[in-house]
Amino acid sequence: MAAFTVISHQELGASASSVTFGSISGSYDHLCIKASARSDDVQYYDHFGIQFNSDTASNYSNTNLYTGTTAPASTSAATTQIQHLYGITGASNLADTFGTATIWIPHYSNTANFKQVIGAGAIENNSTTNWQWVVSVIAGLWSDTSAITDIDLFPAQGLDDFVQYSTFTLYGVTGA
Amino acid sequence: MAVIEAIETVYLEADAASVEFSSIPATYEHLQFRLTARSSYAATGQATLDVQLGTGGGAVDTGTNYSRHYMRGSGTVDDASAATGSTAIDCMRAVNANETSTKYSPSIMDILDYANANKNTTVQATTWADKAGSYPELGFASGLWDATGAVDRVKFTLTGGSYNFVRGSEFTLYGLKSS
Numbered sequence: 001m002a003a004f005t006v007i008s009h010q011e012l013g014a015s016a017s018s019v020t021f022g023s024i025s026g027s028y029d030h031l032c033i034k035a036s037a038r039s040d041d042v043q044y045y046d047h048f049g050i051q052f053n054s055d056t057a058s059n060y061s062n063t064n065l066y067t068g069t070t071a072p073a074s075t076s077a078a079t080t081q082i083q084h085l086y087g088i089t090g091a092s093n094l095a096d097t098f099g100t101a102t103i104w105i106p107h108y109s110n111t112a113n114f115k116q117v118i119g120a121g122a123i124e125n126n127s128t129t130n131w132q133w134v135v136s137v138i139a140g141l142w143s144d145t146s147a148i149t150d151i152d153l154f155p156a157q158g159l160d161d162f163v164q165y166s167t168f169t170l171y172g173v174t175g176a
Numbered sequence: 177m178a179v180i181e182a183i184e185t186v187y188l189e190a191d192a193a194s195v196e197f198s199s200i201p202a203t204y205e206h207l208q209f210r211l212t213a214r215s216s217y218a219a220t221g222q223a224t225l226d227v228q229l230g231t232g233g234g235a236v237d238t239g240t241n242y243s244r245h246y247m248r249g250s251g252t253v254d255d256a257s258a259a260t261g262s263t264a265i266d267c268m269r270a271v272n273a274n275e276t277s278t279k280y281s282p283s284i285m286d287i288l289d290y291a292n293a294n295k296n297t298t299v300q301a302t303t304w305a306d307k308a309g310s311y312p313e314l315g316f317a318s319g320l321w322d323a324t325g326a327v328d329r330v331k332f333t334l335t336g337g338s339y340n341f342v343r344g345s346e347f348t349l350y351g352l353k354s355s
Contacts, residue, residue: 004179009205009354029186034206034352035297067256069249096324099290100300122318124298126243128258133245135256135318165294169205169354171179 007031007170010110013163015040018154023052026109026147028172032102033103037166039155041078045123046088048101049081049156050140052115052148056080061144063118066136082140083156087121093132098166099123111149116141178353180208185348187224191216191340197349202291204351206231207327209287212280214342215270215334222307223334225268225283229297238263243320251311263336264318269305270334273342278319280345281305289325 005028008021013164038075039046061078066086077083077175087101101121108115117140125133144149151170156161181204186195217223228236243260244267250292251288268283287302299319306312321327330349334341 004352006179006353015315034286034288036292036295040323044306052191053247059343064245070256072256074247088225094296094320094322096299097293097296097320098289100286100298100318102286102300118317120300120302122298122300124243124245124318124320126260126322127217128260133243133258133318135245135247135316138290165292166355167205167289169352171352 003079003174005172006041007172009105009169011167012162012164015163016152017161018152019162019168021151027106029175030106031105031108031174032116032171032173034097034169035087035167037087038163040094040096040158040163041155041158043090044092044125045086045134046155046157047083047103048087049083049154050086050117051081051152053146054140055144060140062138062140064136066134066139068134070176082117082155084136085119085121085138086123086128086134086136089154094126097124105148111147112146114141115144116146121136179353180194181320183349183351185346187346188341188343193337193340194331194333195341195347196329198329200328202326202350205289206288206352207290207355208350208352209285209347211283211347213270213283213345214280216273216342217334217339218273219301220306220309222272222313223270223339224266226264226266226333226336227271227299227319228264229327229330230329231320231323231327233328236324236329237321241322244317246315246317248313248315250313265299267301267317267319268303269313269315272308275306279306287327293324296324297321297327314327316349
């Protein structure tokens, strides 16, 4: 059996406020999302909001390491979404340039444990000006033992839209 | 059919100034390089591992069309840097020649949606390298090639071609499908 399986791939034909992966089978060990995304937020950068199983309550937390200057910084938050994975370019960024992100959700269907997320993202630009580019890594927690069956991704900076040509690929990864 | 396919592996049997992958098919959604590299650079610090890209069957672009942003930690130091108008994306590192001869630097670099003609090419990399006279360096970086053509050629050099990749350096290119 192949170790990686494409569960779903979405390329947006028009702007959309969010992307949802629904009815995810519990037959894998891990999930991996690779995204190439841009939003219509007026700024240079945007960040992913991530929610599971339509849970919009304050059951999420995250810690991130990031920078858009010469000085990296770290923050933590407990809120209604995993956030601050900076991997979505904003509308002020260089045209045709999309952010990059890789998001891992290990053991997403293990009902004994809360769910963790490890992610890395970048907002690339042809600029050296502070905050016209961002690189970031995050760790996130969903304080729920339910198997993840639905994932919502959305631009969290200003709750704007993903723009056309943004792509999102969800892989299922099996163990031995 | 496998979702991740190994397109090509290059293992250096002798020192080389560059490693180049050509005729990369456009049939995947994403590309990923996994590599372990060692450099002939023997002064303080370590060599940068640079990336140039090409499209349309031609040579890699050597113009000033690249940008790079790099965040790193080394000992108790953490900082970041930015560059634009560059002739390559210097987003990774290769271990210094003065380090133990069996040390090679691991790096992973993704090129997402590399064949989408509606997008400039962006890369994302994680890298680690020992460097003589200082702490090892862990880096996370992104890069931009200001061109929308499908990437079909990737060239790696060290600090603009100033140094060699040492024998035993190894590069593998994977293609990730989306269906």
